[in-house]
Amino acid sequence: MSDDMLNFLKEEGIRESLIREVARFRDANGVSPDLDYRIPRPRFLYYGADIWEQAITALLCGENLLLVSPKATGKNVLAENLAAAFGRPSWDISFHINTDSSSLIGTDTFENGRVVQRHGPIYECAVHGGFGVLDEINMAKNESIAILHATLDFRRIIDIPGYSKITLDGLTRFIATMNYGYAGTRELNEALASRFMVIRMPTISSANLRKLLKREFPNLREKYMEQFTGLFQDLQKKCENSEISSKSLDLRGLISAIHLMEKGLPAGAALEIGITNKSFDDFERDLVEDVIRLRIPQAPRREEIFTD
16 A cells, blocks of 8 residues: 555655655554554545645654644545555544543553553554554644643653553554634644644645545546535535535545445435435525525436446
């Protein structure tokens, strides 16, 4: 998979010097067979050469990344792709309001009649030189992630009360993601934000969306490639203009709906359950349906959408 990722980076026009450095990084730092299953095998690929080059350069320099954007820009896809390109095992840590230090670092448990520590994902990532994906980092309380401050800055340590202090493996990197404007999110603590290089993820362009759809659906007819690309762009514009919420702006939902069409479900029904029904407001659903009808005005047969 790493070779596939490097070939993909060449196709995307990433600088050859960066690709060579990523290849050297990967070749010089093997992964234990026990952890091979943690190296991602991405189903989706991130398109956007500028963002790739920023992210690769930061990681090669030993920095941690914070990927910031509204919905449907591919933050988690990029994080997974980066771990695959560098050939590193990854740990996904989802933050929420109840996240505490024990769920990140570890907690006490009984084993063979004695108290031992059960290691958490941050600990495992740190000692194995992994890539830790800190998903929705602004969903957690500041006090619950204050323990990460020494992990993410120049000290690169984890001090475990009652046990020991460990130093992070030199290969360890953390990639945090952050949606703003979601219910339950909060402003990121300034001290924590300063420990990341911050990349603002752009909305996906029409050209990159076409690349994604072409790779995912090689038998999709050109006419409907244009229509589905245009549909997503139309929803994006309405979302940016505050005509609809971001609930129906769902790229995963669009891709899933096209898969349902490929299986024979009518286009209208597939888009309804993949996109329209993501909104629970009747007025908004009507607006989304109008946008869909303008692009997909009738119920096309499967053979009209796909070449075989």
